[in-house]
Amino acid sequence: MDRPWNNKAWFLVLPVLALVAISAVIPLMTVVNYAFNDTFGNNQFFWAGLEWFDEMIHSSRLHGALGRQILFSAIILAIEVPLGIFIALNMPKNKGFWSSLCLVLMALPLLIPFNVVGTIWQIFGRVDIGLLGRTLSALGVDYNYVSDPIDAWITVIVMDVWHWTSLVALLCFAGLQSIPQAYYQAAKIDQASRWAVFRHIELPKMKGVLLIAVLLRFMDSFMIYTEPFVVTGGGPGNATTFLSIDLAKMATGQFDLGPAAAFSLMYFLVILLISWVFYTVMTNLDRDETSGEAK
Amino acid sequence: MRIRPSAIVMTVYILFLLLPIYWLLNMSLKTNAEITGGFSLWPRDLTFRNFATILSDPSWYMGYVNSLIYVVLNTVISITVALPAAYAFSRYRFLGDKHLFFWLLTNRMAPPAVFALPFFQLYSAMNLIDTHIAVALAHCLFNVPLAVWILEGFMRGVPKEIDETAWIDGYSFPRFFARIFMPLIANGIGVAAFFCFMFSWVELLLSRTLTTTVAKPIGVTMTRTVSASGMDWGVLAAAGILTLIPGALVIWFVRNYIARGFALGRV
Structure with missing residues (x-):
């Protein structure tokens, strides 16, 4: 749709601008302030320049958290994306009560408060009272997510798969539904294999939504905080301390404001970069959509 | 009746999603003595005391x-x-x-x-x-x-x-x-x-x-x-x-x- 140029539209945007300025720009300026200054309280600040950035870039603690974060996000994507596609392909396509029920049940984990997700998995995984912990122990598996780092990792990952795979599946399903039935009939006439149908019909149609799903999952897993915090508290040791957990510890636990602020800004730059990729994908999708209508 | 494989996949997946939620529900309907004392797949002596505690x-x-x-x-x-x-x-x-x-x-x-x-x-x-x-x-x-x-x-x-x-x-x-x-x-x-x-x-x-x-x-x-x-x-x-x-x-x-x-x- 071609939109006319009208700067009066700014008045319509003004409320949003004012509100988001309060809730984003001012706090961000505070962070910037802390990142470049040192303080001993009493609102006295001393210019520290890039000292905090230097400290953070060379901090092994940050490297550890970043490494764990990247590994976590990579594992999450490697499991959730293929599984999500697989589930989407198996979802009932007709619109009836059962397919609606499927949708609702699948979406259920997405609507659970993050701390309750943690609580659910804590209760489910505990060796003394949890179904999972008890079953694994009964099978002779030495499983205890409280003391064993590997078990803690597995628990956090399974929890995230449980929590978010449905998002990938629902998005892919939305993409699949836009495929006209005629495509499948043509494939049938050509005697295309199941794989060929997937590779040449379904996957190209899902490409856009899949990209959104991957980016959303990446972003959200990159800033995961509450769920692992409730289940493992970042432990055992530092085994499941991801970036946000580390940052919260540093800022609100130890009040190391300078380093925490420098950390925040670098964190934010990464987010900005990924947001830009996301934005480009979105606007390209919008353009494809409108050019498709024009045909 | 023929059972389609996709129905099996969906059933397994939804069971996987619901199982932890069921376990939470199960726990909420048990007394603390039963939770820590033994292990059961459903509440043996059903109680709504936990909900009553919260709502009162x-x-x-x-x-x-x-x-x-x-x-x-x-x-x-x-x-x-x-x-x-x-x-x-x-x-x-x-x-x-x-x-x-x-x-x-x-x-x-x-x-x-x-x-x-x-x-x-x-x-x-x-x-x-x-x-x-x-x-x-x-x-x-x-x-x-x-x-x-x-x-x-x-x-x-x-x-x-x-x-x-x-x-x-x-x-x-x-x-x-x-x-x-x-x-x-x-x-x-x-x-x-x-x-x-x-x-x-x-x-x-x-x-x-x-x-x-x-x-x-x-x-x-x-x-x-x-x-x-x-x-x-x-x-x-x-x-x-x-x-x-x-x-x-x-x-x-x-x-x-x-x-x-x-x-x-x-x-």
Whole structure:
């Protein structure tokens, strides 16, 4: 749709601008302030320049958290994306009560408060009272997510798969539904294999939504905080301390404001970069959509 | 009857999703003695005492009330400011529109952990700590951008000719917007409100940082009470079950738009 140029539209945007300025720009300026200054309280600040950035870039603690974060996000994507596609392909396509029920049940984990997700998995995984912990122990598996780092990792990952795979599946399903039935009939006439149908019909149609799903999952897993915090508290040791957990510890636990602020800004730059990729994908999708209508 | 493989896949997957939730429900209907004493797949001596504890103790149920107050406040604020902005983005081009739209997105993507401390200082300076409005405003950080993006996606689907016809018929802008345009995107408003509600409801980090006692959300009540009284598993599970209810109640109405909402109005 071609939109006319009208700067009066700014008045319509003004409320949003004012509100988001309060809730984003001012706090961000505070962070910037802390990142470049040192303080001993009493609102006295001393210019520290890039000292905090230097400290953070060379901090092994940050490297550890970043490494764990990247590994976590990579594992999450490697499991959730293929599984999500697989589930989407198996979802009932007709619109009836059962397919609606499927949708609702699948979406259920997405609507659970993050701390309750943690609580659910804590209760489910505990060796003394949890179904999972008890079953694994009964099978002779030495499983205890409280003391064993590997078990803690597995628990956090399974929890995230449980929590978010449905998002990938629902998005892919939305993409699949836009495929006209005629495509499948043509494939049938050509005697295309199941794989060929997937590779040449379904996957190209899902490409856009899949990209959104991957980016959303990446972003959200990159800033995961509450769920692992409730289940493992970042432990055992530092085994499941991801970036946000580390940052919260540093800022609100130890009040190391300078380093925490420098950390925040670098964190934010990464987010900005990924947001830009996301934005480009979105606007390209919008353009494809409108050019498709024009045909 | 022939059973299709896809039905098996879906059954297994949904069982996987429901099993942990069932276990929580199971725990909430047991006494603490039964939880720690033995192991059973269903409650042997069924009790509603855990739920009764929560619903009769103000320090528990006020957690839900507080959460609901700031969530509803946030949803109303977000939708009110997002509606005109989304209209502007979907209908006009103006100076810096693309940058602004992108900047909104970065706020949706911003990690709450980065904002927790500055928010605390900002709202301390404004004397708003431990009020519902503070949490509602803080959650605008990610909900306003979300609402703008979702609404813009829906408004894009309404043909511009409708606006033009209304101008010719002599409608003023506010009247056109309220009487003609809003009913047309009623679905979109519903979906945007649902997602604002949801993301505000599930968030804990910011709401925990900004509240102490009066406006304490249920999530915080859960963590604090449990650690203080030495693991009251039954009540904890019951509190968890009760937090699922708002989501479960409304999800049926937006089931066909869930994907669209998560993808910020695109798809």
